[in-house]
Amino acid sequence: MTIQARHDKGGADLKQEVRQVVKASMCIDDLGPDVKGLLKWENYCKNLGLDKEGTKTLFTMQPYRYTGELHSIRYNHTLRASDVVLQLKPDEDGPGRFRFTINGEDDSKWFKQQRKEFYQKIGINIEPRQNKGNKYSIGN
Structure with a gap:
């Protein structure tokens, strides 16, 4: 795997993690507004x-x-x-x-x-x- 391919894969993984955190944060807001x-x-x-x-x-x-x-x-x-x-x-x-x-x-x-x-x-x-x-x- 090239350096560019590893970089692209790392970026995609990071974006997926951010989406999961945002989704979890929205659930927390809905379930526990405090x-x-x-x-x-x-x-x-x-x-x-x-x-x-x-x-x-x-x-x-x-x-x-x-x-x-x-x-x-x-x-x-x-x-x-x-x-x-x-x-x-x-x-x-x-x-x-x-x-x-x-x-x-x-x-x-x-x-x-x-x-x-x-x-x-x-x-x-x-x-x-x-x-x-x-x-x-x-x-x-």
Whole structure:
């Protein structure tokens, strides 16, 4: 078999595999419309710092007690979480049709509050100040 013939056969095999993957993806969409949303949340959980077992537990839609570090990509901040309750909840209006909560509140709200408390502990006020050009101040 010539190099060109092997190349053509490899290309045809690859095209066939792509067709099979697309067909399987369409079946998954039909059989489980939440799968795509869960795949996005799986990536989110990985970015948070959760292991596969923790992520699997969340996908049961049951509360998951967690102690460890959680990383927020939005705030580029890793926070220590002590005995928090994480949960993935169905939500038709949420991203990927789900909502991620920490201690019962939306994760973004929880991270924002934790970040605020962290900066307050080290003496930095991150509240916007009236009529000032800079939004951060040190001390009171």
